[in-house]
Amino acid sequence: SQKIEQNSEALNIQEGKTATLTCNYTNYSPAYLQWYRQDPGRGPVFLLLIRENEKEKRKERLKVTFDTTLKQSLFHITASQPADSATYLCALDRNGGFKTIFGAGTRLFVKA
């Protein structure tokens, strides 16, 4: 069955450092991979999208890589800030599909 794996343990880093979150998937051939941010008591908020034929995408302090051979995406936050503390969810889409599937998310804590 389709499976998305994200670091189940929380990630604790110091302010100013780069946070790197991992998303691995099996039994799936996504055309798109998305990253969402979720704060406690709120719904997920879309951050970035990368297509299967793209290796890397950047948006301000965020960078996403996508390796379809390894079936893995890495999500980087550079110069991290305490306000970046949240849960980050990886999500996969097929081309023409509408059933986006989500990983369990990784909690990030950035200490001042």
Place this chain on the structure above:
Amino acid sequence: GAGVSQSPRYKVAKRGQDVALRCDPISGHVSLFWYQQALGQGPEFLTYFQNEAQLDKSGLPSDRFFAERPEGSVSTLKIQRTQQEDSAVYLCASSSKGQGSTYSGANVLTFGAGSRLTVL
């Protein structure tokens, strides 16, 4: 509206009661989705509407769960005879993407804040 609105934000039900959760999507968004999120888990797909048509209900856990979107805008998720395992956050999302050749691209979702259901 400017965003996806869900109500109620919190609902406590006694086991066996029926509940109804409402979702008001972004105006003009063709597609509407319901997800269930258990504590510490990611959202799990329940069902999908394109306009008023329910195109996929494969994620609904049992026949106690029913969703509708009669006029292609507001949607209601109804859970009959609630059980303790139904306790979760129910998230609604909408998207401008729809099925068919006129639509392309990823299914970028705009979520509401969710309805937290607690069944005692």
